[in-house]
Amino acid sequence: xxxxxxxxxxxxxxxxxxxxxxxxxxxxxxxxxxxxxxxxxxxxxxxxxxxxxxxxxxxxxxxxxxxxxxxxxxxxxxxxxxxxxxxxxxxxxxxxxxxxxxxxxxxxxxxxxxxxxxxxxxxxxxxxxxxxxxxxxxxxxxxxxxxxxxxxxxxxxxxxxxxxxxxxxxxxxxxxxxxxxxxxxxxxxxxxxxxxxxxxxxxxxxxxxxxxxxxxxxxxxxxxxx
Numbered sequence: 001x002x003x004x005x006x007x008x009x010x011x012x013x014x015x016x017x018x019x020x021x022x023x024x025x026x027x028x029x030x031x032x033x034x035x036x037x038x039x040x041x042x043x044x045x046x047x048x049x050x051x052x053x054x055x056x057x058x059x060x061x062x063x064x065x066x067x068x069x070x071x072x073x074x075x076x077x078x079x080x081x082x083x084x085x086x087x088x089x090x091x092x093x094x095x096x097x098x099x100x101x102x103x104x105x106x107x108x109x110x111x112x113x114x115x116x117x118x119x120x121x122x123x124x125x126x127x128x129x130x131x132x133x134x135x136x137x138x139x140x141x142x143x144x145x146x147x148x149x150x151x152x153x154x155x156x157x158x159x160x161x162x163x164x165x166x167x168x169x170x171x172x173x174x175x176x177x178x179x180x181x182x183x184x185x186x187x188x189x190x191x192x193x194x195x196x197x198x199x200x201x202x203x204x205x206x207x208x209x210x211x212x213x214x215x216x217x218x219x220x221x222x223x224x225x226x
Contacts, residue, residue, distance in 0.1 A: 059086045061096035062116055069111035071185040071198050072127030072134060077103050080117070093118055109151050110185050127184055133206030135181075137197040137213045137220070138189050144220040149197065153183045156221040157199070159212050178221075179205045 066081035080103075082096040093116040094102060108123040128134045137157075149155065159177040181199040189196045197220065201209050212218050 059084055062093040065111045065113050065115050069107045071110050073107050075105050128200040131203050132200045133203050135199055135209045138194050140194050145222050151183055154223045155181050157181050158219045158221055160217045
């Protein structure tokens with residue numbers, strides 16, 4: 001006689017689960033190209049970091065102008081300040097440790113606050129030189145060469161004829177008076193469309209140039225080699 005298992009007996013006997021065979025992870029292949037690429041990236045990062053450090057390390061203290069100094073004025077220590085910056089070597093500013101060499105010199109051009117100081121802005125001789133006078137000329141653009149008059153340029157100050165009535169004979173035969181001068185400084189004029197020129201002229205011609213300039217009777221002409 002065959003015995004049929006009851007429901008309770010079937011639940012009591014567990015069913016064996018299938019045995020999971022462990023898998024062995026495949027070994028990764030060693031790729032030399034990737035290793036060398038990683039080494040190259042690390043080396044490139046080191047070079048970039050070194051370049052940045054060198055760039056930061058080139059910062060130094062330089063002299064800057066802290067207050068306005070007129071042309072020909074003596075430079076005092078109170079006119080100077082120091083700034084720590086990284087500058088292009090083309091500018092050639094003066095190092096802060098050379099301040100003692102700067103104090104007592106004369107300004108060859110007008111010094112503007114907030115700008116770096118260079119050797120080209122300084123001179124050992126007073127402006128104007130002995131036997132000269134410094135005269136300021138406020139001229140419209142049509143009375144001077146356009147964008148060509150620079151500090152240090154040698155010019156002729158041509159005195160134009162009076163506006164009063166003169167004979168035609170005088171107008172055609174009289175040669176205009178001209179006075180040699182050296183441009184010391186150039187800047188924008190107070191009136192729109194004008195330029196202010198500080199020029200050094202012989203001492204004997206200073207009063208004449210000043211009076212003719214006040215009357216609007218000066219024209220600037222560049223000479224050869226200016």
